[in-house]
Amino acid sequence: MKKINSLSDLLMDELAGLLSAENLLIKSLTEIALACESSGLSFVLEEHAATSMNQARRLQDIFNNIGQNPPKVICEPIKRSISEAQGIIKKTPQGPARDTALISTASRIEQYEIDKYQEVLEHALILGHTQMVELLNKSIQEERLMNFYLNELAQYMINVQAIGSKLSHKVQSPVKNGRVNIREGFNRKTAKKKFKDREISRYIDEGDSNTL
Numbered sequence: 001m002k003k004i005n006s007l008s009d010l011l012m013d014e015l016a017g018l019l020s021a022e023n024l025l026i027k028s029l030t031e032i033a034l035a036c037e038s039s040g041l042s043f044v045l046e047e048h049a050a051t052s053m054n055q056a057r058r059l060q061d062i063f064n065n066i067g068q069n070p071p072k073v074i075c076e077p078i079k080r081s082i083s084e085a086q087g088i089i090k091k092t093p094q095g096p097a098r099d100t101a102l103i104s105t106a107s108r109i110e111q112y113e114i115d116k117y118q119e120v121l122e123h124a125l126i127l128g129h130t131q132m133v134e135l136l137n138k139s140i141q142e143e144r145l146m147n148f149y150l151n152e153l154a155q156y157m158i159n160v161q162a163i164g165s166k167l168s169h170k171v172q173s174p175v176k177n178g179r180v181n182i183r184e185g186f187n188r189k190t191a192k193k194k195f196k197d198r199e200i201s202r203y204i205d206e207g208d209s210n211t212l
């Protein structure tokens with residue numbers, strides 16, 4: 001293990017930790033998505049896997065730009081969360097209980113990523129890596145948007161369960177043309193209020209009004 005003697009070393013270690021996190025998620029999220037009953041949750045997890053691929057590429061670009069190879073680091077918190085998700089899949093049959101437990105784990109993963117990216121961005125800022133800050137900021141915005149979708153979806157699932165099985169078909173999120181409609185769980189006004197960031201507001205405005 002390489003010793004950390006400076007803020008620069010710490011930044012390299014943290015970036016490598018993020019790269020490890022993204023690579024672990026790329027490998028596992030699709031498998032977790034396949035185990036969900038809710039098509040909305042599967043869709044969000046698949047989206048997260050695709051976003052993780054972009055973010056891993058971005059981190060690799062950061063290392064290329066500074067002419068360094070990423071140190072060998074394993075992101076233990078994400079590794080543990082993935083094991084937790086695999087444990088949930090083993091011990092619960094496919095259904096609402098499994099989905100509810102998986103959505104909690106996915107939210108914890110997302111929160112960890114947001115906090116970690118923010119921390120690394122601050123260190124990059126102190127060291128004056130302007131281009132790196134820009135790239136990290138893109139990933140933070142994506143993570144926040146993903147977290148928002150998860151929270152909305154969690155609320156939607158709670159509503160479905162609260163309404164009860166008799167009426168649940170009325171609020172079920174259907175898959176339409178290969179995309180998932182989570183209209184009932186997606187409040188555009190709340191999204192815009194929460195995300196003043198232009199890029200995200202635009203994304204919300206330009207998105208199909210009924211689909212993610």
Ligand SMILES: [Fe+2]
Nearest residue numbers: 022052055113
């Ligand atoms: Fe990520």
